[in-house]
Amino acid sequence: MHIHFSGIGGAGIGPLAQVALQAGYEVSGSDKQMSLYIEYLQKHGIKDIVIGQTEGDIAAVHEKNPIDWFVYSSALILENAKAPEITYCLGQNIKVSKRDEFLNSIITDHDLKLIAIAGTHGKTTTTALVVWLFKELGIAIDYILPAKVSFGDMGQFDKEAEYFIYEADEFDHNFLSFTPHLSLITGVSWDHHEIFLTRENYKEAFREFISQSKQTILWTDDYDYLGLEEAPLNLLVQNSDNPIINTLKLKGRFNRLDAWLALQAVHRITRQPMSKLIGIANQFPGLSRRMEEIVPNLYSDYAHTPEKIRGAMSVASEMAAEKQQNIVVVYEPLTNRRQHYMLDDYKDCFAGAMKLYWLPSYLAREDSTQRTIEPAELISHLSDPSIAFPSKRDNALKLVIEKHLKNNDMVVAMNGSGGNGLDEWLRHEFIK
Numbered sequence: 001m002h003i004h005f006s007g008i009g010g011a012g013i014g015p016l017a018q019v020a021l022q023a024g025y026e027v028s029g030s031d032k033q034m035s036l037y038i039e040y041l042q043k044h045g046i047k048d049i050v051i052g053q054t055e056g057d058i059a060a061v062h063e064k065n066p067i068d069w070f071v072y073s074s075a076l077i078l079e080n081a082k083a084p085e086i087t088y089c090l091g092q093n094i095k096v097s098k099r100d101e102f103l104n105s106i107i108t109d110h111d112l113k114l115i116a117i118a119g120t121h122g123k124t125t126t127t128a129l130v131v132w133l134f135k136e137l138g139i140a141i142d143y144i145l146p147a148k149v150s151f152g153d154m155g156q157f158d159k160e161a162e163y164f165i166y167e168a169d170e171f172d173h174n175f176l177s178f179t180p181h182l183s184l185i186t187g188v189s190w191d192h193h194e195i196f197l198t199r200e201n202y203k204e205a206f207r208e209f210i211s212q213s214k215q216t217i218l219w220t221d222d223y224d225y226l227g228l229e230e231a232p233l234n235l236l237v238q239n240s241d242n243p244i245i246n247t248l249k250l251k252g253r254f255n256r257l258d259a260w261l262a263l264q265a266v267h268r269i270t271r272q273p274m275s276k277l278i279g280i281a282n283q284f285p286g287l288s289r290r291m292e293e294i295v296p297n298l299y300s301d302y303a304h305t306p307e308k309i310r311g312a313m314s315v316a317s318e319m320a321a322e323k324q325q326n327i328v329v330v331y332e333p334l335t336n337r338r339q340h341y342m343l344d345d346y347k348d349c350f351a352g353a354m355k356l357y358w359l360p361s362y363l364a365r366e367d368s369t370q371r372t373i374e375p376a377e378l379i380s381h382l383s384d385p386s387i388a389f390p391s392k393r394d395n396a397l398k399l400v401i402e403k404h405l406k407n408n409d410m411v412v413a414m415n416g417s418g419g420n421g422l423d424e425w426l427r428h429e430f431i432k
Helices: 013-022 036-043 055-064 074-079 084-091 099-109 123-137 171-177 199-212 220-225 243-247 253-270 274-281 306-323 336-345 375-379 395-406 422-430
Strands: 002-006 026-031 049-051 069-072 095-098 113-118 142-144 163-167 182-185 216-219 235-238 292-295 298-301 327-332 355-358 388-390 410-415
Touching (some): 002 013, 026 055, 074 084, 084 095, 095 171, 123 163, 123 253, 216 220, 216 253, 298 306, 306 327, 355 395, 375 388, 395 410, 410 422
Parallel strands (some): 026 049, 069 095, 113 163, 182 216, 298 410
């Protein structure tokens, strides 16, 4: 069966395409732009990728090798309700669906048990930690990771596996398509405002996700925030003040919390001693764009909401303290529409930074009726605006970063951008 993945350069679709390839499907894909991630997929066996999402592009793929199932990301129709690829495939009677239906097909066909990691922040790191623990225990697993790691592909299918590990994203209600064997909730705070119009809409989606899960592990704070007093007895509520959590050696309080949830999940499934699992977790090598060192003292992190930024700062502060360094942040917000809801939430989330260079927002799936909020206005909402400077991704910024690196400062680039964003720009400018 030939599966075509539209938006294959995305963190959700690309690893799914890898899983499909390893599961024995013929795989092709398309995206609107080239990216480092597409290069990664090509190096990992997915050669048939088209840059272009016109009707002519998809027709050429179909004519060369008839498509049986067209799988797309939510972004495709959110950007264009009359996406030409979908219009063409429907006209050719090709099966069309979002990624969740195809993944559910793999889970059902192979009688797999789903371990789903959900939450507004921390879910990618937690997912990677669960994968790391299983791999180090030598247990066969299937998984999808929306970030590169040193210990495996981003997507893996093993015919011997019993469990499928998946980051269940709430965007476009994706996670409500699944009935997990075990779910982990890493932290909940209102996000994706264009999908969930009110805070209560967001909470209700998580409550529904929990009700669909056989068992859920979550923090006391999220239990209270979601109002789960009358929830079914399928919850394993964890106290974030447990002193054992701080005995973990991972840098950053938030990383230690993520690790604790991963440990609880793997312990319950494998019954391996916690002391053994903690030792494995302490050796976790990390993942790309989560305080990833690009060149000495220059780091890239996926932080793009106040909660994620605070998490990144907690890691950076512990790292910088060891080397007695100053922290310098380069921040590129993700989407203008998100900023309209986050203006008053930034406040002290960059506390600990000596300087902050604030770039224009990376634009994606924007609301054309909303005005663009410029860096200077966003900076004015900080508790201490004096540390921040409106900047642009240009040679002047490169020179500023080079100066800080020469002064032995720790420079952390925080951004959730995709292709042609800050992360790719830094790699192009600084990796020789």
